Amino acid sequence: MILFRLAWGSMWSRRITIILTIIAIALSATLYLGVDKVRSGARASFADTISETDLIMGARSGSVQLLLYSVFRIGNATNNVSWQTYQDIAARPEVDWIVPLSLGDSHRGYRVLGTTQGYFDRYAFRGGQHLTFAEGDRFADLFDVVLGADVAHSLGYSVGDEVVVAHGLASFTAHDNKPFTVSGILQKSGTPVDRTLFVSLEAIEAIHVDWQGGAIVPGTELSGEEVRELDLTPTQVTAAMIGVSSPLDIFNLQRAINDYEQEPLLAVIPGVALAELWEIVGVAETALTAVSAMVIATALIGMAAMIFSSLNERRREMAILRAVGATPLTIVGLMLIEALIVCALAVLLGVALLYAGLLVLRPWVDAQYGIYLAVTAPGPSELWILLAIVGAGAIVSLFPALRAYRMSLADGMTIRF
């Protein structure tokens, strides 16, 4: 008890350096735990994005690439799948349901997805939840559009508003001769759906029918009403989500698609592609974790340096303690207690900063990156990390403590200055 009081008193007399040290360690702990939170949050968000879909089919490319552009709307397809091929696959006996995906256009930074009404029935996320409408309903008319929650919220649209779709992803050429009308707005799902605009496959066909090579061919421009008269059967789709009749058919169908002779295709199982993605991302995650562990180590070494540099001014203090009967081990104990108090306070502050940061940044991270960060009590792994920080602090402080031990043995009762 007296040791604790002495350590506390000594620390209080050096409180500015002590507080700065505590802040440094606390920030490093916050960084480490924050990286961990974002990592698990990102994984959970990704893993929650698609369920109940057995296969994703697209033009032959990488499986991760296919998963990214079809489900996460990240990156682009290198090629499309012809409508004929799509029909062929859809007609296979193993296929229970199939939903086409047609990507390529955008609206003010948000991607436009051409699909069928089946999307709203089949797309499932977070363990089987289906999309629901906050307002309005699915697209019924050719020029109806359904908005994801974030699109509607950030662009301030409501049902009945007009939306002009732009050609490509970052283009200034708009399909402004064929404006869409908002027919419905989806409930927030925490998936890329929130940041997507949905139109029918025919609508995608309709807005491109008078385009050639990325621009309207002059003189051939058609009005919305004229387009309605045309045959709007799609010529190609970007990808498709497939459900099989029996789980046993998944691999058969996958092989059949991959071996499809008329066109190079690729079918992936979302979970497998996701695992492949983690393998790639895992390297970056490990690097990030290593960097934040380094930051913790740096902060702890800073603490040891702080204790080291305090030793000289504390030689007097140590001589006094020795004179009144303190053993050199008591001196070592003082140093260790100091390190433990610093680390314990730092860890508490670090956790407080983490949760404060989570509460403040969560809506922004969700809106910006679609990563839902769960605010939950620290789990066992986090508690172990915190404990490890305190333990590592004690170990690091052994070095100055041993030096103090030797100094207090050598100095004896001589007070050196």
Added chain:
Amino acid sequence: MPEPDTQPLAEREDKAAILLQELSFTWPGPSGFRLHVPHFRLERGERLFLFGESGAGKSTLLSLVCGILEPAAGELNVLGTDLAKLSRPARDRFRAENIGVIFQMFNLLPYASPRDNILLPLNFAPQRRNRVGSETAAEADRLAELMGLPKNLLTRRTSADLSVGQQQRVAAARALIGQPPLIIADEPTSALDRAAEDQFIDLLFSRIEASGASLIMVSHDMRLCERFDRTVNLGDLMQTGGGGSI
């Protein structure tokens, strides 16, 4: 010259506060400072004035007597205990229980209150604490008052803003609490002016008389030596091995 001791050692020890025989100590390192005391004896209740040139080894001798340094050879008997035979922690414990130390200056832990400073040795010396009884704070206050310290000073949060004279009085109260049988003072008045020095010595002596403790005080101020029972030049102590009285 005093008569050489003829009694067997065991019989002499119990009367001596300190008994050194052929004591030697060498500092490690290139300087190789060596201290050798053929014979030295301090009686119980005796007040000894020790002087000597700077670097003569006064602090080394005091550290040996306190059991902080370990002699290379010879007998180091303090209050009937051969310190050379004790383990290091046992020597620390012995010092805490039996010896009160006052330094030249910077005697106090600046971040602790004066009262906590006075009580400090009791944390390492259970027997000394028992002698004080349950009212340790009251005893600290009483000693401080006897040393002429105002009461409101004691509970200040820190001791850093006390004057040097006040600090030395707090240090004296700390050395005296629990009535240790041996007080060692290493130039305790060197930072005080003459009036403060006299006052300090008066107060210290009155307390030591009351407790019956022995005192070794190192000082350069020869004016003080007449107030002591005996005066020893460390140089003589090392050369002659005798009492070296002047």
